Amino acid sequence: xxxxxxxxxxxxxxxxxxxxxxxxxxxxxxxxxxxxxxxxxxxxxxxxxxxxxxxxxxxxxxxxxxxxxxxxxxxxxxxxxxxxxxxxxxxxxxxxxxxxxxxxxxxxxxxxxxxxxxxxxxxxxxxxxxxxxxxxxxxxxxxxxxxxxxxxxxxxxxxxxxxxxxxxxxxxxxxxxxxxxxxxxxxxxxxxxxxxxxxxxxxxxxxxxxxxxxxxxxxxxxxxx
Numbered sequence: 001x002x003x004x005x006x007x008x009x010x011x012x013x014x015x016x017x018x019x020x021x022x023x024x025x026x027x028x029x030x031x032x033x034x035x036x037x038x039x040x041x042x043x044x045x046x047x048x049x050x051x052x053x054x055x056x057x058x059x060x061x062x063x064x065x066x067x068x069x070x071x072x073x074x075x076x077x078x079x080x081x082x083x084x085x086x087x088x089x090x091x092x093x094x095x096x097x098x099x100x101x102x103x104x105x106x107x108x109x110x111x112x113x114x115x116x117x118x119x120x121x122x123x124x125x126x127x128x129x130x131x132x133x134x135x136x137x138x139x140x141x142x143x144x145x146x147x148x149x150x151x152x153x154x155x156x157x158x159x160x161x162x163x164x165x166x167x168x169x170x171x172x173x174x175x176x177x178x179x180x181x182x183x184x185x186x187x188x189x190x191x192x193x194x195x196x197x198x199x200x201x202x203x204x205x206x207x208x209x210x211x212x213x214x215x216x217x218x219x220x221x222x223x224x225x
Contacts, residue, residue: 001024001067002064002067003069004026004029004060004062004065004069005026005069006030006069006070006072006077006078007029007051007097009030012069013028013041016028016041016044017041020043025045026045027065028046029049029056030047030048031048031051033048047059047060051077051081052081052084057088062088062089065091066091067094069097070094075099075103078097079106081096082113085112086112086113094114094115095117096113104141115140135217146206148209150201150204152200152202153199153200154195158217159218160194162194164190165194166190167190170212171204171208171211174205174208175203178201200216
């Protein structure tokens, strides 16, 4: 897979190193000469250019990329790069970094963004995920398709504890994608039985989140307990 990363700062270089380690082809683009540190990620391709300029993106052969990551520290730049990548070059997958949470509403399909990653929001969500039991936590927003990755840790008193996955009437527009149980990561099947303490990860439409949380937080009656 070929990936172009706009922004060769600490974030861009870290992403590049991870992708290269996983066997992908990576191009780092930055207009600041001081950011061109080939020795830090020698396996990557490097391009000194302004990623907001069509001529620069032509030179980068963006049409050959499977993924473009807009990872600069400037939200305006990340939006422009995302829009150009999607509309001018038809890049299948565009991921954009959100630096200021107040701008997150802009990072959507209209600007060519498939996945928006807000570091402050993600850190906050991970803190909530670590300490919250029985509350739905939004981990990631997928701009394309208007869906979120959400998590809930099943409390011991939840009505669904002891229920098979296939017996649950999940809300429409939601999909249980993973069950994290202790050190195990399970791909859910209809015969898996839900247990107290299970971390359930769903992809869900935003308007279904409240309904999903109500279902998962529903407690057993005293008679059942």
